[in-house]
Amino acid sequence: MIPWVTVWGYGAEIKSTRDSLIVRQKGSTTQYPLDDMRHLLIAGGHSLHTSVLERLADRGIAVSFFTAHGKPVGGIYGKGAPSLASQQRDIPIHKFAMASIRSSLDERLRYINELAEFDPEGLYFKGEFDILTAAREELEYLITLPEIGRAFSLTKTMYYEIIGRKLPKVLGYRRRCQPPFMDPVNVMMSHGYAVLYANFALACTGAGLDLSRGALYGEIVSAPGGRGGCVLDLMEPATVSMVDRVIIQMAAEGRLDGAYEVTTRCLLSNELKEEFMKRLHGSINITLIEENVNRYAESVKDGRDIVFHY
Incomplete structure (x- = not known):
């Protein structure tokens, strides 16, 4: 298959x-x-x-x-109206958004700490580690939605800047940015996240979820085009293990070297795209995605705590 x-x-x-x-x-x-x-x-x-x-x-x-830059614009998933749409309208936004933020920040902290262990020059700038750990500890005390949004945006931006220090400078990556992308890392992230989104969207449809009704995305953070908030909430914690690790590893192996060209935007070679897709086949765990989506759907139904395991 x-x-x-x-x-x-x-x-x-x-x-x-x-x-x-x-x-x-x-x-x-x-x-x-x-x-x-x-x-x-x-x-x-x-x-x-x-x-x-x-x-x-x-x-x-x-x-x-x-779109060519990986922005989701729609899908055909072979199901009728989402059976949980009305219940999703009544979910406690704070509770569901915090579950996504907490899990995604834990995944990012775990990964950059892992990278820091093997970086003799030190991956963190002065004070960065303290800021991130303090932000994680303070999540439990955030009450208003704008406060939650600011904490999420700050820690996510810092994460993308920190992992950039593990990449060869010649690749031109500094941080996550908007298209058109001028470096291969941002291109690969967009492609990888699009593949991840598609797999989560299919699982969400199967679980009866309304793809557009998110808690974090769409309510606190804008969702691209106003679409897919639920999908983005669920995939946010999975981006590290299923996409980012693959890109950083390929860069460390030198697989990106000479495998792209930059004109008005960065274009990946066919060979690089093919290898990247093959590696994503191994890193994107569809069974794990479905397990997390089904647990989320159960939380929508009966209000139980949301637990993500990626």
């Missing part, structure tokens, strides 16, 4: 036969047996035959759509 098939960039022609998906792009043609597919991800500008959507829907294969 192929967890997902991705079509990135521009100019691909996507069509199908009775049994196969056919993708023609840059002079090459790739066929994927429909019986082996679970999910199709399309990002950028391509030509899509409508018969493809009909055949994929008949076989229960999900389709997710993104």
